[in-house]
Amino acid sequence: MERSIQHPPRPGLFQPHKSKAFADDLVILTYGERTAEAEAFTNSELAKIENWVKQNKMQFNEIKSQIILIARKKKSRRENINIYLKNRRLEQFKEMKYLGIYFDNRLNFHKNIEHTTEKSKKIIYMLGRIAKLNWGQRHKSLKTIYERSSVLLMTYGALVWEEDI
Numbered sequence: 001m002e003r004s005i006q007h008p009p010r011p012g013l014f015q016p017h018k019s020k021a022f023a024d025d026l027v028i029l030t031y032g033e034r035t036a037e038a039e040a041f042t043n044s045e046l047a048k049i050e051n052w053v054k055q056n057k058m059q060f061n062e063i064k065s066q067i068i069l070i071a072r073k074k075k076s077r078r079e080n081i082n083i084y085l086k087n088r089r090l091e092q093f094k095e096m097k098y099l100g101i102y103f104d105n106r107l108n109f110h111k112n113i114e115h116t117t118e119k120s121k122k123i124i125y126m127l128g129r130i131a132k133l134n135w136g137q138r139h140k141s142l143k144t145i146y147e148r149s150s151v152l153l154m155t156y157g158a159l160v161w162e163e164d165i
Contacts, residue, residue, distance in 0.1 A: 016041045019049065027098055035069065039081045042067075046085055062088050066096045070105050101157040116154055123150050 016037075017030040028045050032038030053060060062085040069081055069092065083090045095104040095111055102112040123146075131142050 017045050019045060022099060025099060035071070035079050035081060038069075039083065042081075042083050046083065050086065060085055062086050062090065065090050067092050068094070068096050068103060068105055070103070070107055099157075112157070116156075119153055120150050123153070 016032060017028060019026065019028050021027075026049070028042060028049075030038045030042045030045065032041060050060070065085050067081065067083045067090045069079060071079075081092060083092075095102060097103075102109065102115060104111060127142055127146060
């Protein structure tokens with residue numbers, strides 16, 4: 001079940017952040033002209049979410065919480081940002097995995113493509129081991145296994161990363 005925390009838009013301006021939750025995973029996307037502006041929006045949003053979590057008798061695991069700064073300028077990607085959850089500064093990473101997709105601070109998805117390639121190689125290797133000329137699985141069975149595994153694996157999250165191929 002996907003839940004979205006909605007906030008009223010600021011008059012005359014676009015909304016600088018969006019929060020999305022899926023099961024026990026939450027992502028906050030924040031935009032700012034400068035890093036400090038994005039940092040302030042994110043901390044404000046996290047404070048609201050912390051209150052909501054407390055009211056609903058839930059908890060965050062701040063140790064598992066990660067932040068990543070995605071910026072166009074190389075200089076900005078090197079900046080350290082101060083985002084807090086439960087009065088604890090969250091660790092900043094250059095890459096992270098969210099719902100099975102790897103993101104990095106340049107949004108180039110190389111890690112995601114490498115990961116998918118390695119998993120696909122393993123599946124194809126296993127298919128080769130069960131497919132022999134005189135014994136083993138028939139062509140139709142192998143095709144079904146391939147379509148149900150490799151193709152789904154390779155296209156998972158394609159709407160997010162397809163432009164990067």
